[in-house]
Amino acid sequence: MRSRRLIVAAALFSAAALLASACGSEGGGGTQAACSTEGLQALGRTKLPTSKDFQLAGSRTLAQAKKTVKIGYIGDISGGNSGLVIPSRDSVKLAIDQANAKGDLPVTLEYFPIDNKDAGDDPSNTSALVRRFIDDPTVIGVVGPGFSGETFVGGPLMNEAGLTFVTPSATNPELTTKGWKAFFRALATDAVQGSQTGNLLVNVLGCKTVAVINDKSPYGSGLAKATSASIKKVGGDVVLEEGVEPTTDYTALIDSVIAENPDVLYYAGYDKDAPLVAKQYKDKGGEGLFVGGDGDKGTNFLKEGGEAVEGALLTCPCLDPNASDDPPAMKFAADYKKAFGKEAGIYSSEAWDVTQMFIAAIKAGGAGVTRASVLQFVTDLKDFKGIAKTYNWTPVHEVGGDAIYAYTVKDGKYAVLGLITDLAKKSS
Numbered sequence: 001m002r003s004r005r006l007i008v009a010a011a012l013f014s015a016a017a018l019l020a021s022a023c024g025s026e027g028g029g030g031t032q033a034a035c036s037t038e039g040l041q042a043l044g045r046t047k048l049p050t051s052k053d054f055q056l057a058g059s060r061t062l063a064q065a066k067k068t069v070k071i072g073y074i075g076d077i078s079g080g081n082s083g084l085v086i087p088s089r090d091s092v093k094l095a096i097d098q099a100n101a102k103g104d105l106p107v108t109l110e111y112f113p114i115d116n117k118d119a120g121d122d123p124s125n126t127s128a129l130v131r132r133f134i135d136d137p138t139v140i141g142v143v144g145p146g147f148s149g150e151t152f153v154g155g156p157l158m159n160e161a162g163l164t165f166v167t168p169s170a171t172n173p174e175l176t177t178k179g180w181k182a183f184f185r186a187l188a189t190d191a192v193q194g195s196q197t198g199n200l201l202v203n204v205l206g207c208k209t210v211a212v213i214n215d216k217s218p219y220g221s222g223l224a225k226a227t228s229a230s231i232k233k234v235g236g237d238v239v240l241e242e243g244v245e246p247t248t249d250y251t252a253l254i255d256s257v258i259a260e261n262p263d264v265l266y267y268a269g270y271d272k273d274a275p276l277v278a279k280q281y282k283d284k285g286g287e288g289l290f291v292g293g294d295g296d297k298g299t300n301f302l303k304e305g306g307e308a309v310e311g312a313l314l315t316c317p318c319l320d321p322n323a324s325d326d327p328p329a330m331k332f333a334a335d336y337k338k339a340f341g342k343e344a345g346i347y348s349s350e351a352w353d354v355t356q357m358f359i360a361a362i363k364a365g366g367a368g369v370t371r372a373s374v375l376q377f378v379t380d381l382k383d384f385k386g387i388a389k390t391y392n393w394t395p396v397h398e399v400g401g402d403a404i405y406a407y408t409v410k411d412g413k414y415a416v417l418g419l420i421t422d423l424a425k426k427s428s
Contacts, residue, residue: 035207035263035289037313037408037417055130065197066105069369070112071358072133073128074154075146079118080272085146087345088168089113092143094339095355106367112139116150120217120270120295121246123150130154134161134332138352140374141165141358143351148172148219155180160226164375166357168350171294171317172222176396184397186350186388188404189315193293196404196420197266197315202236203425205313207263207289211240213253213277215269223293224268231256250280250327258286266291271298275305282308294318297346301380302412314407315420318348319388319405323416329387353386372392 073092075085096111114129133139134157142158142165145151149172158165158178166184173189201207210231214224221243228238239260244253257265265288267277274296290309294316301309321333322343332352336344361377362369384391392400406417
């Protein structure tokens with residue numbers, strides 16, 4: 001990716017804070033001054049990648065009578081983890097509305113969203129829901145599914161139907177080991193995210209001891225495994241590894257964590273449960289830095305976590321378009337806020353880009369666009385310029401690149417710190 005300039009923002013902490021002072025801690029306990037996001041903030045925000053001259057590929061329109069085609073979306077729209085899904089859903093709707101308003105499509109484009117409520121915890125309804133896409137011949141592509149668990153369930157069916165589905169948010173690495181020719185992933189996997197987290201915690205922040213817990217979901221367990229391995233690889237000490245299914249009382253787990261007195265409590269799960277873990281940990285006197293992955297980074301984490309998540313560190317293979325001065329990303333962020341009355345959230349950039357892929361495929365296919373033509377177009381995609389990245393597929397349909405961003409919670413909002421790889425370089 002090319003370099004991206006971040007919008008100049010007010011400094012979060014004094015520029016006099018030195019990273020070296022943040023790396024002097026030895027072991028757990030204490031005030032945790034060494035193992036905190038202050039060290040990252042002192043480095044200054046890193047430059048984000050940029051994609052200039054955004055354009056849609058293959059804009060060929062055939063002069064034929066218009067027919068109706070649909071782009072589907074599936075995810076937990078109304079359940080406990082909807083904060084991780086609604087930004088993607090809204091981005092798809094915005095892209096479709098704008099494409100229709102522009103008036104240059106060879107077809108009439110409709111949006112077909114399906115609510116797979118609480119699919120992060122129980123994806124068992126996915127098969128029946130994706131059959132609604134499959135049985136509707138006007139559906140030529142699907143953005144999603146939102147979570148890894150529902151992708152494992154619905155993926156075989158959509159693949160067999162030749163229905164192209166591109167996820168903007170499901171990150172379990174095993175999804176691309178199934179041989180699905182119709183499946184593509186628009187962001188880096190948990191393996192990539194986890195492999196960078198160890199270096200960030202141990203070498204950049206100076207955190208030495210970490211308790212790693214997860215929610216036993218396909219997403220959470222996979223990310224926790226990758227993160228634990230990376231922490232150990234760079235010399236950190238994983239003092240506790242445990243999986244606990246979502247509950248309302250994490251007392252036993254928190255007691256185990258506090259007994260180890262770690263520098264970091266790392267939670268791999270979803271934002272329905274992450275703030276409760278953080279609150280119960282702080283309420284029982286836990287002093288370690290709370291760290292999580294992209295599944296934690298939803299609106300609910302901020303709303304329900306409150307003071308308990310202030311200063312928390314989260315990683316995500318997702319670009320925050322609100323922190324960019326790249327013209328296409330800035331326009332998207334402004335259009336999103338105008339349309340929905342709020343800032344674009346997690347995975348919104350990636351969902352926008354995926355929808356643009358489908359729109360480009362429709363233009364290339366003309367009035368006679370089919371599922372087969374869309375699948376061929378997406379499969380052959382080369383150097384597709386989006387607002388999050390430039391897209392090229394690996395042989396197993398992963399997106400190229402290793403862009404993982406670090407975020408912190410400051411004054412009840414997410415603040416981007418930059419790419420982990422750049423933060424690591426600046427601290428060395």
